[in-house]
Amino acid sequence: MNRLLSVIVNNRAGVLHRVTALFLRKGFNIQNITVGTTDNQAQSRMTIVLSDTDEETVEQVMKQLHKQIDVLKVTDWTHQPVVVRELVLIQVNSPVSTRATLTTLINPFRAHIIDVGRDTVMVEAVGKPEKVDALISLLRPYGIVELARTGVTALSRDTQTSEEMMRRTKENALYI
Template sequence: MKNVKNVISVLVNDQSGVLSRISGLFSRRGFNIDSITVGPAEEVGLSRMTIVVRGDEPTVEQVMKQLHKLIDVIKVINITHEPNVTRELALIKVMVTANTRPEVLNLIEPFRASVVDVSRNSLIVQVVGDESKITAMLELLRPYGIKEVARTGVVSLLRGTTTKDS
């Protein structure tokens, strides 16, 4: 049994306590959530959660069945093996000097990252992409001195014009 990363999309009613009940379900099953993001969905009154969790297929299926049973859960889809678009945003505060500032600016260009704040001794770089792109950017900036990092967590949607019913 493989312990693989699964991306689960959950459509829920926008009600207080829903996030707590869902994260509690994962906790009771002994799952560590790698990433969880929540935001308004396409319909007023609904929110979309994107949850990244590691586990084998039978265990993740069981958790998904339990998610379906929760009040306020409308739809649950494991989109791991479906064509999808997955992104994450990271803000990285990196130390710079007059000499290293041009190096850092040249370094971030191929990543299509942007500078969103400038001070005398630091830059805040914004990068959007999949996990490997964010990790690569962090590794390249590390030698300059990373002071802070904030990451949004994964958001993901199925590709194409239709949604997958579960």
């Protein structure tokens, strides 16, 4: 099972290296990692996805991360309500004759054509990794020239809001 960790760190040179070196030393596989500053420019958030990691291993990783000087907070979001998104840019073969078809294909994904060349178009999509995977599979027969994915980034949901929405949804379902 994949595990999703959020790590708040001091925004300093070398922090990313020290954190990833810890995973390397322990033999943990990072499936993907994204890093960006938070609303506080002195801090960055690392969103780390570990592949095939059990509960005991995650606890060990979290303890090791907490020992790092520049690590301020570590949270396992695996079983918590979170919003997860990924960005993908896909350059696809697209002669003029197929552009209308491509546009029709990408619309349900809320993807956009952001660049048009003579023989290719560049598509931008943002969504859950599963949605990104589905779009890539759909575009593959047209010929993907290049592809770049950001990896996932995530934020926890306001659990009180989520619980309230679920309660309201159940209440409204009773009246239908």
